[in-house]
Amino acid sequence: MQYYDFENNNVSRVFKGNWQLAGGHGQIDEEQALKDLFVFVEHGINTFDVGDIYTGAEETLGEFLDQYGNKYGKTEASKIRVHTKFVPDLNALEDLTKEDVRTVVERSIKRLGTQALNLVQFHWWDYALGDFVQAATYLDELRKEGLIEAIGLTNFDCDHTQQLLDAGIPIVSNQVQFSLIDYRPFNGMLELAKDQDIDLFCYGTLAGGLLGSSKAKYDPTNRSHIKYDLMIKETGVEHYQEVLSTLSLLAEKYDTSVANIAIQFVLQTDGVSSAIIGPRNTRHIKELDQLDGLVLDDADYSLLEGLAKKSLLKDQDVYSYERDMTTPHAQIMHYNNNNMRPGKA
Secondary structure (H helix, E strand, O other), rough: OOOOEEOOOOEEEEEEEEEOOOOOOOOOHHHHHHHHHHOOHHHHHHHHEEEEOOOOHHHHHHHHHHHHHHHHHHHHHOOOOOEEEOOOOOOHHHHHHHHHHHHHHHHHHHOOOOEEEEEEOOOOOOOOOOOOOHHHHHHHHHHOOEEOOOOOEEEHHHHHHHHHHHHHOOOEEEEEEOOOOEOHHHHHHHHHHHOOOOOOEEEEEHHHHHOOOOOEEEEEOHHHHHHHHHHHHHHHHHHHHHHHHHHHHHHHOOOHHHHHHHHHHHHHOOOOEEEEEEOOOOOOOOHHHOOOOOOOOOOHHHHHHHOOOOOOOOOOOOOOHOOOOHHHHOOOOOOOOOOOOOOOO
């Protein structure tokens, strides 16, 4: 596994995403989920992405950190990084208070069983509602208190990221969707991140598994598949099939899996720091090991880049479709999972 320095910590270039541990993804075997987390660490992944609104996932990671510390000691446990999020409810944006922010942050600390949060990634549903700069300022004040080590973003576009930077918020990362069916970061975010020394953590690299094999099967009961199938409809089904066909040819050439080629494309894109993958179990762990040492040659990377840019997402900034409340992308979202304003629509 490759590693790099992020905020004076050695982090893996592949993160384990944990949205799949949240409600809506089927029954979770807690004991098996904990065992799997140990396996991912054994195979080199030391960074785990989670969220305040991923029902039950922070608690699972907290239990894992506790078990890992008991088994290997606090020093070794401290090398495991957990990146969580702050996602204020849509119905709380207009009157969000510092106490609201503190309540969620302190709850995440309690769930994870840590003294402070390694990274809080800030999301804002609707820039027209409330004051996202003030909310980020509240997070920064909690950082200065020692409750947060670093502040990142989730799904922020170029313009609003720059507004936070101009306001003096010390933004160190942005988590964005990026894959061969979603090249929106090429429309400005990759360049901004490099210019401002912001690490980009990319999710959706395998489109919830729909880029994970040459003949991916859509499962309408899987929330990830529902989300990424909408992206496939934006880029076109023919484009999707061309992507799978090209990935299959390259997988054969490099003697690896379709999924690894898709992940490596993202990792080799200039400006990307890490790719987030969200496997539900460790079934593909040996396949993941093959990423170590895998490098696409310039011609093959250019082939995939050109293929990505043939899609229909021209001039769209990151999270553009999802932020438009009139689109199907937005209509599948759950907006008030933190229950900040109970009883308010």
